[in-house]
Amino acid sequence: MAFAEGIPGERGQYNGKVTLLVVLSCVVAASGGLIFGYDLGVSGGVTSMDPFLKKFFPNVYRRMKEGTKISNYCKFDSQLLTLFTSSLYLSGLVSSLFASTVTRVFGRKTSMLVAGVAVLIGSALGGAASNLYMLVFGRLFLGIGLGFGNQSIPLYISEMALPKHRGAMNIIFDTGVGIGVLIANIINFCTEKIDGGWGWRISLSMAAVPASILTIGAIILPDTPNSLIQKDNNLEKAKRVLQRIRGTNDVQQELDDLLKASSISKTTKDPFKKILQRKYRPQLVMAAAIPFFAQMTGINVITFYAPILFRTIGLRESSSLLSAVVIRCFNVGCTFISMFVVDKQGRRVLFMLGGIQMLATQVTIGGFMTALLGDHGGLSKASAYVVLVLICIYISGFGLSWGPLGWLVPSEIYPLEIRSAGQSITVAVSFFFCFLIGQTFLAMLCHMKAGIFFFFGGWVALMTLFIYFFLPETKNVPIEKVEQLWKEHWFWKRFVGDEVDDNIYKLDK
Numbered sequence: 001m002a003f004a005e006g007i008p009g010e011r012g013q014y015n016g017k018v019t020l021l022v023v024l025s026c027v028v029a030a031s032g033g034l035i036f037g038y039d040l041g042v043s044g045g046v047t048s049m050d051p052f053l054k055k056f057f058p059n060v061y062r063r064m065k066e067g068t069k070i071s072n073y074c075k076f077d078s079q080l081l082t083l084f085t086s087s088l089y090l091s092g093l094v095s096s097l098f099a100s101t102v103t104r105v106f107g108r109k110t111s112m113l114v115a116g117v118a119v120l121i122g123s124a125l126g127g128a129a130s131n132l133y134m135l136v137f138g139r140l141f142l143g144i145g146l147g148f149g150n151q152s153i154p155l156y157i158s159e160m161a162l163p164k165h166r167g168a169m170n171i172i173f174d175t176g177v178g179i180g181v182l183i184a185n186i187i188n189f190c191t192e193k194i195d196g197g198w199g200w201r202i203s204l205s206m207a208a209v210p211a212s213i214l215t216i217g218a219i220i221l222p223d224t225p226n227s228l229i230q231k232d233n234n235l236e237k238a239k240r241v242l243q244r245i246r247g248t249n250d251v252q253q254e255l256d257d258l259l260k261a262s263s264i265s266k267t268t269k270d271p272f273k274k275i276l277q278r279k280y281r282p283q284l285v286m287a288a289a290i291p292f293f294a295q296m297t298g299i300n301v302i303t304f305y306a307p308i309l310f311r312t313i314g315l316r317e318s319s320s321l322l323s324a325v326v327i328r329c330f331n332v333g334c335t336f337i338s339m340f341v342v343d344k345q346g347r348r349v350l351f352m353l354g355g356i357q358m359l360a361t362q363v364t365i366g367g368f369m370t371a372l373l374g375d376h377g378g379l380s381k382a383s384a385y386v387v388l389v390l391i392c393i394y395i396s397g398f399g400l401s402w403g404p405l406g407w408l409v410p411s412e413i414y415p416l417e418i419r420s421a422g423q424s425i426t427v428a429v430s431f432f433f434c435f436l437i438g439q440t441f442l443a444m445l446c447h448m449k450a451g452i453f454f455f456f457g458g459w460v461a462l463m464t465l466f467i468y469f470f471l472p473e474t475k476n477v478p479i480e481k482v483e484q485l486w487k488e489h490w491f492w493k494r495f496v497g498d499e500v501d502d503n504i505y506k507l508d509k
Helices: 020-046 050-056 058-066 079-106 108-127 132-160 163-191 199-205 208-220 225-232 235-246 252-265 278-295 299-312 317-345 347-372 381-400 402-412 416-448 451-470 483-488
Strands: none
Touching (some): 020 132, 020 208, 050 058, 108 199, 132 163, 132 225, 132 416, 225 235, 225 252, 235 252, 252 416, 278 402, 347 451, 402 416
């Protein structure tokens, strides 16, 4: 079931090169990844800080300090504490559905601007919070920003990039996520040491920095040619932008494909209804399955709660925050590797390698903690660092595969007429399971104990098989022609139909 990209011309690539405008567009758009990553990482760090817990969650603080009879796995089990973390994702879920219409009608830039402004407001509320209500309202505004940003930014990058560079360019977004989490962990590690117990305010307010970059970029950078044609039907402006981002005047072939895709999309009045049609079944399944599986890798267990998890196994506050920094360094490094190989080796190979690596380490961690960590006491220092090494290996597997590819693949598989709806479904499903896992993880940890690693390991095995059998290879395929791959796939062709252009993508039997 190997898929080749035998398309006309020089491997079907459009004319063009990587221009400064494309690089700037992708870097500024990827600042949205920084926002997402920072907000993922900062919450787990501040919720392990004693002054923060004492001010907003005194019951958790008291149980952690005094509850010697409470299980190691249950000290942080608090619905209010998890509400602080997961309220962001509930807000993101709702806002991502509205973001679809804004992105389609007003353009990708408008959604990116809304994202930047909302995060600026949320950062201000979080940093100035004097009570739990202010804290949660700040997280809700951050969620609105992430809902709009995660809906529009991957589309923006995919539409700006050349097909042969689309994978690497799009992974800039996930690289931003990884770097954002890393920066959050470093800032948490530093602010935890500030005398007076107000360091958490700096941690919560610093998301304003990448939000400012995104906001300014959304104002000064052009919208994508796809979006300009779809929302304004301004062919001359779309052609000028296309020539600027490709660095050549010879863009007619790509422009013709954009016009053809746009003419189809203009017949679509309700893209959410359209995506339910039988011929879009593979895109609908992937729109839901890929973000669902990405969350079920268990990565957000590590991202949300790494400092808490390390305190559970016996590390002190500073050590747990420093350990979180270490594992994010591994994640960012492997995401950079993925960026450089994804357009050469393809998406499927990275999914397979990462899946096997994550499964092996989760099973090992689960067995190790089952054998050595009971309900009371802690691991020895040596054993705790063995767990840290295993988590680094696990997260490097995620950084090679589901981390970057969980955003890349959905952004490149939808035809224009359902693209905004498909991406909204992807973002909404992602946020829903972020919320669900964020809200239930501490209770799951309390009840399942080390078995939680076997739970997520089973899902990793299932998702790896799913990718092997049901996802075609999309590397180097123009975004407006990915639809042809479903027509040639052994399973999906029964839904999509048999009309395949013989000049486009041949199935490598």
